[in-house]
Amino acid sequence: MLQFLADPAVHLAVNPLDASSLLAAFGALGIAAVLFAETGLLVGFFLPGDSLLFTAGLLCVPGATKGPQLHLWQVLPAALVGALVGAQVGYLIGRRGGRALLGRTRRKSLLEGVARAEELLNRYGHGKAIVLARFIPVVRTVLNPLCGVLDVPVRSFTFWQVAGGVVWTVGVVLAGYGLGSSVPSIDRYLLPIIGLVVVVSMLPLVLELFRARKARRHGGDA
Numbered sequence: 001m002l003q004f005l006a007d008p009a010v011h012l013a014v015n016p017l018d019a020s021s022l023l024a025a026f027g028a029l030g031i032a033a034v035l036f037a038e039t040g041l042l043v044g045f046f047l048p049g050d051s052l053l054f055t056a057g058l059l060c061v062p063g064a065t066k067g068p069q070l071h072l073w074q075v076l077p078a079a080l081v082g083a084l085v086g087a088q089v090g091y092l093i094g095r096r097g098g099r100a101l102l103g104r105t106r107r108k109s110l111l112e113g114v115a116r117a118e119e120l121l122n123r124y125g126h127g128k129a130i131v132l133a134r135f136i137p138v139v140r141t142v143l144n145p146l147c148g149v150l151d152v153p154v155r156s157f158t159f160w161q162v163a164g165g166v167v168w169t170v171g172v173v174l175a176g177y178g179l180g181s182s183v184p185s186i187d188r189y190l191l192p193i194i195g196l197v198v199v200v201s202m203l204p205l206v207l208e209l210f211r212a213r214k215a216r217r218h219g220g221d222a
Contacts, residue, residue, distance in 0.1 A: 023056055023059060023068060028074040035086055040086030041141075096148075130143065134167070
């Protein structure tokens with residue numbers, strides 16, 4: 001990993017939307033930084049959390065790919081620290097910044113994420129919504145500050161975000177590790193697999209949008 005960090009050409013070639021590029025350049029430290037930004041800072045909503053964790057798991061299998069070699073004992077703690085600290089910081093930002101912070105953005109994806117996050121909280125309650133949000137891109141970015149805005153009790157938020165964060169990070173990393181361990185020459189299928197992970201991770205958000213539109217349509221018909 002040090003040779004990647006020492007080579008300035010690598011920094012210029014880093015693509016923040018490409019999990020493999022991020023991992024090649026920054027290794028486990030990159031995982032912590034990306035998950036912190038994605039779950040704690042509204043500006044990180046576009047970052048590839050799911051594909052990053054899955055790819056990191058694949059790269060922990062010795063010889064499975066031609067990419068950088070990572071290790072589970074580095075990846076799992078880095079992922080946990082980034083995801084858990086990020087969520088807690090996002091919550092604190094929400095408590096101090098208020099709804100004005102979320103209302104300031106004009107990005108359609110973020111505004112839709114706020115609407116979905118509020119819907120999750122109303123439908124499932126704090127605990128289940130906080131855990132489910134971990135698996136939904138954009139929603140996991142906005143729900144943490146939104147919980148701070150709505151004055152969700154800090155103990156309740158902390159308990160559920162830790163529970164959801166552990167299940168999400170460890171589960172996705174181990175899924176990548178398990179696939180890399182069981183499929184020979186997985187390098188051949190790496191791009192399609194990562195693409196599939198991205199599509200699957202977006203399904204909950206698409207389903208929520210579909211349900212919301214369907215509910216509004218039925219409401220208008222009534």
